[in-house]
Amino acid sequence: MTRVLMLATNPTFTRHAMSLGDHRVATIEAEELDRVIALGGLAAFVGGLSAPDVVMVGDLLPVGEALTLAEAIRREVPGAHVVLVSDPDRVSMVEAMRAGVRDVIPSSASAHDIESLWARFEGSNVRSIGVHGVPAEAAPEDSSRIIVVTGPRGGVGRSTVAVNLAVALAAEAPRDTVLVDLDLQFGDVGLMLDLDPLGTIGDVFEVRSSMDSLVLKTFLTAHAGGLWVLCSSPTPTVVDRATPEAVSRLLQRLAAEFRYVVVDTGARLDPFTVAAVGVATDHVAVTSMDVSSARALRRQLAMLSSVGDVPESRHVVLNRAERTHGVGPREIESLLGIPVDVVVPSAAEVPAAANFGTPAVWRKRGGPFGKAIAHLVQRIHEGELSVVAKHRGVDVA
Numbered sequence: 234m235t236r237v238l239m240l241a242t243n244p245t246f247t248r249h250a251m252s253l254g255d256h257r258v259a260t261i262e263a264e265e266l267d268r269v270i271a272l273g274g275l276a277a278f279v280g281g282l283s284a285p286d287v288v289m290v291g292d293l294l295p296v297g298e299a300l301t302l303a304e305a306i307r308r309e310v311p312g313a314h315v316v317l318v319s320d321p322d323r324v325s326m327v328e329a330m331r332a333g334v335r336d337v338i339p340s341s342a343s344a345h346d347i348e349s350l351w352a353r354f355e356g357s358n359v360r361s362i363g364v365h366g367v368p369a370e371a372a373p374e375d376s377s378r379i380i381v382v383t384g385p386r387g388g389v390g391r392s393t394v395a396v397n398l399a400v401a402l403a404a405e406a407p408r409d410t411v412l413v414d415l416d417l418q419f420g421d422v423g424l425m426l427d428l429d430p431l432g433t434i435g436d437v438f439e440v441r442s443s444m445d446s447l448v449l450k451t452f453l454t455a456h457a458g459g460l461w462v463l464c465s466s467p468t469p470t471v472v473d474r475a476t477p478e479a480v481s482r483l484l485q486r487l488a489a490e491f492r493y494v495v496v497d498t499g500a501r502l503d504p505f506t507v508a509a510v511g512v513a514t515d516h517v518a519v520t521s522m523d524v525s526s527a528r529a530l531r532r533q534l535a536m537l538s539s540v541g542d543v544p545e546s547r548h549v550v551l552n553r554a555e556r557t558h559g560v561g562p563r564e565i566e567s568l569l570g571i572p573v574d575v576v577v578p579s580a581a582e583v584p585a586a587a588n589f590g591t592p593a594v595w596r597k598r599g600g601p602f603g604k605a606i607a608h609l610v611q612r613i614h615e616g617e618l619s620v621v622a623k624h625r626g627v628d629v630a
Contacts, residue, residue, distance in 0.1 A: 235286045235351055240302065241266050242291030242318050242340075249344040250289070256351060259285075263293040275302070279309045287351065289316045292340040300332040307333025316350070318342075337450075349408045349459075376617040377488045380495045381513040383537075385529030387500040389521040390552035392416070393583060393593065395497035396425050397606050398517070400458050400592040402493045402613070407459030409492040415480065415509055416499040417472050420465025423454070427590025428462060430454040435466030437483060438474040449486060458592065461491070477508035484512050493613075502533055507541050515546045515616055517609070520569070521553050522560060527568040534571075546616040548574045548609060555579040574612060577605040 235256045239247055241263035251258055261269070270278050279302075282288075288306050290299045296319060303315045317334045320341075329337060338350055380398070384391030399412035414420035414434060423430055432452030453461040465471075487494045496513070498506040510516055516537075520530040530549075537543050551565055551573045566573050580602035586593035594603045 236284075237287045237289065237351070238282065238285040239289045240291055241293040241299075242289055243293055246291070246318060246340055246342065246347075249342070250347050252344055253348050253351070263291070266294075275305055276309075279305045282306070282310050282313075284310065285313050287314045287316060289318055289338075290334075291318045292320075300328055300334070303329070303334050304332040377491065378493050378515055378613060378617065379484050379488050379509075379513045380493065380515040380517060380613060381498060381506075381509045382496060382517040382519060383498050383502075383506060383510070383533065384500060384519040384526075385502075385533040386526060389519050389526050390577070390583075391500070391519045392420075392422060392425060392497050393587070394517065394519050394550055394552060394577070394606075394609075395495055396422060397592050397594045397602075398609055398613075399460055399462075399493070399495040400456075401594055401606050401610050402495065403456075403458050403460035405610075406492045408461070410459070411453065411461040411463065411487050411491045411494050413463045413484065413487070413494065413496045414465040415496050415505055416465055417475060417505060418469040418499065420497065420499075422462060422497055423464035425587055425590065426456050426460075426462060426592070428454050428456065428464060430462070430464040433464050433466040433471075434483075435468070435471035435474070437463070438471060438476075438479055449483075450490075458595075463487075475505060477504045480505045480508040481512050484509060502536055507537065510537055510543060511541045513544045515548065515613060516544050517548045517550055519550045519552055520565065522551065522555060522562075522565065524560060524564075524568060527565045531569050534569075546612075548612050550575045550577060550609065552577045553579045575605055575609045577602060 237250070237256050237258045239250060239258060239260045241261070242250070247260055251260070288310070290303050290306075294302070299317060299319065303317060306313055306315050314336070315334050316336045316338060317329050318338055318340050319329075320339050336350060338346065342350075382391055382395040382398070396412065399410060403410040412422060414422035416422075417434070431454065434452075436452050437449065453463055456462055484494055484496065496509050498509060518530055518534060520526045549569065549571060551562055554562060554576045555578065562573055562576055578601045580593065580597070580600060582596040582600065583593045583602060586596050594606055597603060
């Protein structure tokens, strides 16, 4: 049971939080908090806290006072997860992070939003940001996955696989899954999900403090499926500001905050894709049912192996698997020289979903396309279990 202390939160927010079960919630209103601190001082008040798991510092305090209180709690109650209830701009987000705030939630958040936030604090889902946004050392059982989706050419369905994989993972881990559009010149993940982003990956590479966890979160766009999305920049000049090192840091920073980081890449095997694969836990390689795509994928896999580290967990996806002109899955496997792990059949809901900006896995639940994506999700889960078993000294051979 999570022990939650709410300090000076607005009545609606407090009511939403109090309506949730399985949590021990205590509240101190703004007037009472002022009176207690005035009588004994801030240090005495913070020192007297009975080791709460979560402290929510509310929006009824001036931001400066809220941050001072957050910093005192972080210093005196190091095990507490401090949450700021506010709607700060990006500059105050940096200040919040420096004060020891680990999450920021809008004052207008619903009960569902609060419950989703609390779910991240429990058990292995807690990811400590720490002072100045530096991640605490990951626990051995931490099973965060960086899943990089590549394809050797345009038109093989790489983005379709990446988007629907991310949506399917988000259904199991809502608000703990993020999709990154790393196609820096022609990325269309935002269009495929009908999003109007306020921040993009271009902002991440432009703003000096963007790798601070709280600042980074301001560039993410929420999707109705419980998914966070870092959309591509509308102008291709972002390539001039990006570096492979920055891409690696970005994905590792997101992996410290989210259980699943799904990365869609460009059609070219550029340095950014190589950097992403280099820090990935899973590589999803997509080809379509034609000879030229299969040969191109074989070359791409060979190039990746020769220029950098590749993850042990690889998943070869054959997309639009419909036998034409005598070419079938067995012929594609022969051209690749390796087995195909997931076969995704052609499905009418896929182009329709792209036209309407909805995930294909939503349009025909339980259909052949959805089952293929579910198979890919299952393989990702098997990789998680393998990592946990190895950390615990279990023989997984």
